[in-house]
Amino acid sequence: xxxxxxxxxxxxxxxxxxxxxxxxxxxxxxxxxxxxxxxxxxxxxxxxxxxxxxxxxxxxxxxxxxxxxxxxxxxxxxxxxxxxxxxxxxxxxxxxxxxxxxxxxxxxxxxxxxxxxxxxxxxxxxxxxxxxxxxxxxxxxxxxxxxxxxxxxxxxxxxxxxxxxxxxxxxxxxxxxxxxxxxxxxxxxxxxxxxxx
Amino acid sequence: xxxxxxxxxxxxxxxxxxxxxxxxxxxxxxxxxxxxxxxxxxxxxxxxxxxxxxxxxxxxxxxxxxxxxxxxxxxxxxxxxxxxxxxxxxxxxxxxxxxxxxxxxxxxxxxxxxxxxxxxxxxxxxxxxxxxxxxxxxxxxxxxxxxxxxxxxxxxxxxxxxxxxxxxxxxxxxxxxxxxxxxxxxxxxxxxxxxxx
DNA sequence: GTCTATATAGAGATAGAC
DNA sequence: GTCTATCTCTATATAGAC
Numbered sequence: 001x002x003x004x005x006x007x008x009x010x011x012x013x014x015x016x017x018x019x020x021x022x023x024x025x026x027x028x029x030x031x032x033x034x035x036x037x038x039x040x041x042x043x044x045x046x047x048x049x050x051x052x053x054x055x056x057x058x059x060x061x062x063x064x065x066x067x068x069x070x071x072x073x074x075x076x077x078x079x080x081x082x083x084x085x086x087x088x089x090x091x092x093x094x095x096x097x098x099x100x101x102x103x104x105x106x107x108x109x110x111x112x113x114x115x116x117x118x119x120x121x122x123x124x125x126x127x128x129x130x131x132x133x134x135x136x137x138x139x140x141x142x143x144x145x146x147x148x149x150x151x152x153x154x155x156x157x158x159x160x161x162x163x164x165x166x167x168x169x170x171x172x173x174x175x176x177x178x179x180x181x182x183x184x185x186x187x188x189x190x191x192x193x194x195x196x197x
Numbered sequence: 198x199x200x201x202x203x204x205x206x207x208x209x210x211x212x213x214x215x216x217x218x219x220x221x222x223x224x225x226x227x228x229x230x231x232x233x234x235x236x237x238x239x240x241x242x243x244x245x246x247x248x249x250x251x252x253x254x255x256x257x258x259x260x261x262x263x264x265x266x267x268x269x270x271x272x273x274x275x276x277x278x279x280x281x282x283x284x285x286x287x288x289x290x291x292x293x294x295x296x297x298x299x300x301x302x303x304x305x306x307x308x309x310x311x312x313x314x315x316x317x318x319x320x321x322x323x324x325x326x327x328x329x330x331x332x333x334x335x336x337x338x339x340x341x342x343x344x345x346x347x348x349x350x351x352x353x354x355x356x357x358x359x360x361x362x363x364x365x366x367x368x369x370x371x372x373x374x375x376x377x378x379x380x381x382x383x384x385x386x387x388x389x390x391x392x393x394x
Numbered sequence: 395g396t397c398t399a400t401a402t403a404g405a406g407a408t409a410g411a412c
Numbered sequence: 413g414t415c416t417a418t419c420t421c422t423a424t425a426t427a428g429a430c
Contacts, residue, residue, distance in 0.1 A: 007413080025222055026308045028405060042414050044407065099304060106363035107296060107304040111223045117367075124367045147382055155372050156357055156379030159364055163356030166303035170314075170321045175352050182353030185344055186383050204395080225423060239396050241425065 008046045010036055012060065015053055020098035024054055024108050024116075051113045058119040061101045062126065069130040079138040083187075086131070087180050090161045094168050094176045102127070103162055128154050135187075145188030157183055205243045207233055209257065212250055217295035221251055221305055221313075248310045255316040258298045259323065266327040276335040280384075283328070284377050287358045291365050291373045299324070300359055325351050332384075342385030354380055 005013075011032055018027035029040040029050075047053040072082060093100055105112065105120030112120075131154040138144035146153055164179030184191050202210075208229055215224035226237040226247075244250040269279060290297055302309065302317030309317075328351040335341035343350055361376030381388050 022307050023220070023222070023305055025220070026305060029407090030404085039415060040406080041408085041416080045413065048407085050406065097307070102367070103304060103363060106366045107300060108220055108223060109366045110219050110294070121367050124364065148379065148388075152375045152379055155361065155364065155375045159360030159372065159376045160353055160357040161360065162363060163358065163360030164352065166300060166359060167321065167352065167356055169303045169306045170299070170318050175356065178349045178352045179356045182345065182349055182383075186379075191345075226425090227422080236397060237424080238398085238426085242395065245425085247424065 007036075007038065007042065011043055011046055011053075012056055016057055016060075017096075017098075019054075019057060019104055020093070020096070020100075023099075024104055025111060051115060054112070054116045055119055058101065058105070058116060058123055062119065062123050065123070065126055065130070069126075073130060073133060076137055079134040079141070080143055082130075082134045083138065083144075086134075086161070087183075090165055090176060090180070094165050094174075097169065099165060099169075100162055102158070103166065128158065131158060138187075146186060153187075157187075204233075204235065204239065208240055208243055208250075209253055213254055213257075214295075216251075216254060216301055217290070217293070217297075220296075221301055222308060248312060251309070251313045252316060255298065255302070255313060255320055259316065259320050262320070262323055262327070266323075270327060270330060273334055276331040276338070277340055279327075279331045280335065280341075283331075283358070284380075287362055287373060288377070291362050291371075294366065296362060296366075297359055299355070300363065325355065328355060335384075343383060350384075354384075 014032050014036060015027070018031055021027075029043050032043055033040050043053075047056060068085075069082075071077065072079075090100065099107075102120070102124055105116065105123075109117065128151075132151045135144060135146070135153050135157075136150040139146065139150065160179050160183055161176075164176040167175040167179075181191055211229050211233065212224070215228055218224075226240050229240055230237050240250075244253060265282075266279075268274065269276075287297065296304075299317070299321055302313065302320075306314065325348075329348045332341060332343070332350050332354075333347040336343065336347065357376050357380055358373075361373040364376075365372040378388055
């Protein structure tokens with residue numbers, strides 16, 4: 001609403017990109033202040049400590065997730081677009097050479113401040129609750145087919161996306177795409193045929 | 198063969214534990230020298246730079262992998278024990294609150310020195326080649342059942358293990374176990390029944 | 395092969411002027 | 413709200429004595 005975007009938001013946006021690219025411990029205040037043409041002290045004004053910055057980062061993810069899933073969790077609806085959106089979001093991450101918020105917290109887990117861990121745990125809980133519901137509704141309606149508990153399937157699905165995205169960093173061929181293809185198979189979804197020979 | 202274990206090996210062992218626990222950028226020379234009762238300079242004597250230390254770490258993983266898979270890659274053999282050993286190794290990592298070597302490289306990818314990235318890529322390549330072969334032989338012999346290409350299945354399997362182990366860090370319930378259960382289902386392996394009600 | 399001592403650079407953070 | 417200036421701590425790394 002102000003001029004272009006306020007400094008606080010620009011700091012947060014850049015911090016998010018940096019964290020997804022290099023991990024939370026992989027960037028410094030300088031990596032933010034220099035490109036934005038401000039001083040480190042200005043960042044400290046908006047986020048007194050780096051922990052505050054990290055917290056704001058995860059909270060924003062949580063808010064986004066909630067605003068996207070609230071209606072579905074209450075009223076249900078067509079689960080397929082939700083599932084496709086999840087796949088697409090990891091494809092976007094992969095194109096940006098970025099890791100997902102869960103990976104960011106999980107991998108540096110034992111070096112991160114407690115408050116960030118708590119936010120991270122909540123984010124995973126909420127993500128899994130939502131995905132479990134999506135799978136459950138999908139199977140009930142007959143658009144998804146799989147054995148076992150929806151909860152288990154949700155964990156396996158999220159795990160594969162996260163890992164697939166990471167493996168993709170180390171290989172030019174598209175490990176994430178192949179992981180998603182595998183997931184589609186396990187969910188009874190049509191697999192875009194690779195037009196074999 | 199010397200006294201107990203030589204300093205170089207003790208440094209490497211501790212560095213490995215630290216890297217798996219906190220990531221490669223998450224530990225310092227001090228974290229090694231202090232517990233070992235030596236000085237930072239002693240570490241630099243054995244590993245001139247931290248890059249050298251990281252390289253030695255990944256090379257040791259590669260050597261271990263090769264010594265374990267060489268015979269199978271040449272002569273084949275029963276693939277099931279190999280698959281079970283893979284699952285078991287991730288279960289062990291999870292108990293140790295550790296991430297796998299692939300995660301270590303993948304997550305800090307854009308902050309690691311080139312030589313480490315190259316070693317990491319090779320490690321992934323070799324792991325995938327081996328796992329692909331295990332799955333291929335398993336299906337040919339009828340002990341595994343799955344659709345799609347063995348290569349795709351190998352990527353999806355490794356991805357799920359990696360991601361499941363990471364998610365497990367953020368949750369007390371056993372996300373990795375559930376991921377493995379899911380993988381067993383997708384491979385036509387018996388799933389230890391949870392003795393439902 | 396390990397030590398002491400030191401160099402150098404970078405991190406996150408704070409005080410106080412504007 | 414952003415600046416300059418500075419503090420403190422920690423990191424990797426090197427030189428040279430023992």
